[in-house]
Amino acid sequence: MDAREDLPKISVETEQDWRRLQRNISTAFLDRLGLELESQSVSQDRESFMPHINQFLDTLFAITRPNLRINGRTTEEPYDDDEEMEPFDEALDRHIWSLSDQRLKWDREIGSRRRTRPTEVEALVQGVYTQHHGVDMDIDANQESCLPGLDSHQLDPAMEETFVNAVTMSAQLSQSVSMQYERANRFTAVSTEVKALKP
Incomplete structure (x- = not known):
């Protein structure tokens, strides 16, 4: 609960409402007194x-006055122009204060994240970099163990010939695949035309 609401106030819209409330309390009190006296x-x-x-009623209303809020203003505040004041919306006031409290909470959380997140991101990036660097070192070590004593520009002539043959065969294969695809398309077109020529 908010500190402003530790002491709840009696809220009324206008001074006339407060006077009507005083009259109702006085009337009820006097009626009750009359019943007790008759009994x-x-x-x-x-x-x-x-x-x-x-005297009791005057004292009661005087004690109540500091705990009274008329049109959103406590009675301790001076009233300048009652006519120019807009009616006070208690629900809107509570909503505005709750939004303000929520904004303060989010500001604190964002400030906290701004202090902690950069170090977390830095540690994460450093970990990923270290991991990738370790993998690169392992790959380099494996390549050196597979081809010991060979220069990176020297290859076995048999391996080079096999590689050239594989590249040549792949080029021929791609040409033959495209040719076979064209033949299949032509066959489909011709078979459709032949079926359309029924005797």
Whole structure:
């Protein structure tokens, strides 16, 4: 709960509403007093109780006044122009304060992330770099162990000849595949035409 709401206020829209509330409380109090006096058969003493009742009600309303909010303003604040003031929306005020609290929470979280995330990302990148560098070192070591004593520009003549033959055969294969594909397309077209020429 917010610190502003530790002491809840009595909220009314206008000063007239507060006066009507005072009248209703006074009327209810006097009616209850009348019932009590009638039940004890001393209703003729009502007038002697009235100054004490009025003093009690005045004290009650005076005590209540600091805990009163009229149109969103406490009664301790001075009222300048009641007519020019817009009505206070309590729900909107609570919503605005909750959004403000939420914004502060997100600002704190973003600030915390700005302090911690760069070091986390740096450690992650460093780990990935170290891992890749280790893999590259392993590949280099494996290549050196497979071809010991050979220069990278020297290859076995038999291996070179095999490689050239493989490249040549792949070129011929790609040519023959394209030719076979064209022949299959022509065959499909011719068979469609022949089927269309029924005697």
